[in-house]
Amino acid sequence: MLERVGISLEDTLLEQFDELIKRKGYANRSEAIRDLIRDQLVQEEWKEPKHSGKEQVAVVTLVYDHDSTTLGHKLTHIQHEHHRAVVSALHVHLDAHNCLEVLILRGTAEELLTMGEGLVSTKGVKYGKVVPATTGRTLD
Numbered sequence: 001m002l003e004r005v006g007i008s009l010e011d012t013l014l015e016q017f018d019e020l021i022k023r024k025g026y027a028n029r030s031e032a033i034r035d036l037i038r039d040q041l042v043q044e045e046w047k048e049p050k051h052s053g054k055e056q057v058a059v060v061t062l063v064y065d066h067d068s069t070t071l072g073h074k075l076t077h078i079q080h081e082h083h084r085a086v087v088s089a090l091h092v093h094l095d096a097h098n099c100l101e102v103l104i105l106r107g108t109a110e111e112l113l114t115m116g117e118g119l120v121s122t123k124g125v126k127y128g129k130v131v132p133a134t135t136g137r138t139l140d
């Protein structure tokens, strides 16, 4: 069921918001505000201790030079240590040296953060990011 709410905003803030949602391609303010709320709810879900132990989903992006065989082994080793958490892994050879890996992880927030940050912080990883996502069950 949809409920209507009214909010008051300074006109300059509203102007900035309208510019932002235009750039992002939102059809209207309502959808943009819903997405902002959902994003905050997901972020909080990852922080709240009461959700500890609940199943979460995360996406890890890694860019690294495959010429270092020890680096490749380390990254593979971490994934095998947490093999149950890896739902899917995509490896793209970007050029003669650089690899892009995208991992979809499923498990508790603690496990996913430990594993994700472990991969990202491995020496030699040029770019890495853990993006907390959601199973979608707690959102409408």
Ligand code: NI
Residues within 6 Å of the ligand: 066, 091, 092, 093, 094, 098, 099, 100
């Ligand atoms: Ni590669």
